[in-house]
Amino acid sequence: MALDEAIEVLDSRFYRLVIHNAHVEHLWSGARWAEGPVYVPSAQHLVFSDIPNDRTMRYDERTGNVDVFETPAFNANGHSLDNEGRIITAEHRGRAVSRIGHDGLREVLVDCYEEKKLNSPNDVVVKSDGSIWFTDPTYGIDSDYEGDSAESEIGASYVYRRSTDGNLEAVIRDMVRPNGLAFSPDEGTLYVADTGISHVGMECPPDIRAYPVSTDGTSVDGAYTTFATCTSGVFDGFRVDLDGNIWTSAGDGVHCYSPDGVLIGKIRIPEVVANVEFGGLKRNRLYICATTSLYSMYLNTRAAR
Ligand code: MG
Numbered sequence: 001m002a003l004d005e006a007i008e009v010l011d012s013r014f015y016r017l018v019i020h021n022a023h024v025e026h027l028w029s030g031a032r033w034a035e036g037p038v039y040v041p042s043a044q045h046l047v048f049s050d051i052p053n054d055r056t057m058r059y060d061e062r063t064g065n066v067d068v069f070e071t072p073a074f075n076a077n078g079h080s081l082d083n084e085g086r087i088i089t090a091e092h093r094g095r096a097v098s099r100i101g102h103d104g105l106r107e108v109l110v111d112c113y114e115e116k117k118l119n120s121p122n123d124v125v126v127k128s129d130g131s132i133w134f135t136d137p138t139y140g141i142d143s144d145y146e147g148d149s150a151e152s153e154i155g156a157s158y159v160y161r162r163s164t165d166g167n168l169e170a171v172i173r174d175m176v177r178p179n180g181l182a183f184s185p186d187e188g189t190l191y192v193a194d195t196g197i198s199h200v201g202m203e204c205p206p207d208i209r210a211y212p213v214s215t216d217g218t219s220v221d222g223a224y225t226t227f228a229t230c231t232s233g234v235f236d237g238f239r240v241d242l243d244g245n246i247w248t249s250a251g252d253g254v255h256c257y258s259p260d261g262v263l264i265g266k267i268r269i270p271e272v273v274a275n276v277e278f279g280g281l282k283r284n285r286l287y288i289c290a291t292t293s294l295y296s297m298y299l300n301t302r303a304a305r
Pocket of ligand 1: 078
């Protein structure tokens with residue numbers, strides 16, 4: 001039985017992660033730039049952003065339909081679910097991280113740091129303790145294309161942690177343009193992609209860094225290690241499976257890295273990929289936001305949690 005021609009195996013460990021009769025499915029096209037997918041199991045749908053069109057979209061897993069979830073949408077980018085199943089949103093134009101409550105209303109959780117406006121939160125994850133960790137590069141204020149053009153008030157791009165009591169701390173300050181982020185399954189490592197190549201070129205290689213999380217779980221300790229350097233385009237957003245493999249966006253598709261940082265396989269996609277998310281009720285369906293389109297592929301693995 002042949003693997004889908006989109007599958008590229010670079011290390012034998014990749015064979016057991018893919019399904020031999022599963023294929024890349026093209027689900028929808030029509031975005032200007034698709035990013036920020038989050039799966040909502042209670043609704044069996046995937047919400048994702050179409051940032052330049054200032055809307056979030058919804059893919060209904062039961063019907064296969066795609067419709068507009070929200071517009072205008074504060075040029076929403078990354079999404080995540082919190083531990084109560086509410087959608088957390090990184091907003092470019094809102095320059096905020098917000099939450100959609102169970103009543104359907106948007107609530108801004110954080111929009112400034114030391115009384116200065118955030119740049120344009122890009123991607124967000126929620127830790128098991130309920131804290132919200134997000135990146136704040138300038139892509140949403142660099143132009144009017146995917147937000148409102150503005151100067152950075154903070155003058156730098158940090159990674160932040162918002163505690164459940166609303167306290168905000170900059171936990172990483174040594175990146176150029178932090179972008180996607182995710183925790184290892186044991187939450188002992190925080191992975192963060194730097195896409196600063198967009199602003200300073202190869203002074204900032206397109207890496208995912210691995211930062212050890214402090215023993216109390218509220219920050220990162222010590223020096224990072226470079227987990228991987230992208231071999232095609234940049235790493236933007238990524239997710240981690242239950243074995244700690246990282247499934248990341250790249251220029252030629254989805255790249256899969258083993259926990260020891262080896263590129264073990266690829267799913268080739270004909271458009272630049274921005275972000276991925278595990279969906280399906282078994283969390284074994286990888287959704288892929290790729291420029292104008294949404295794709296998916298069933299895998300023989302699942303989301304970390
Ligand atoms: Mg991003």
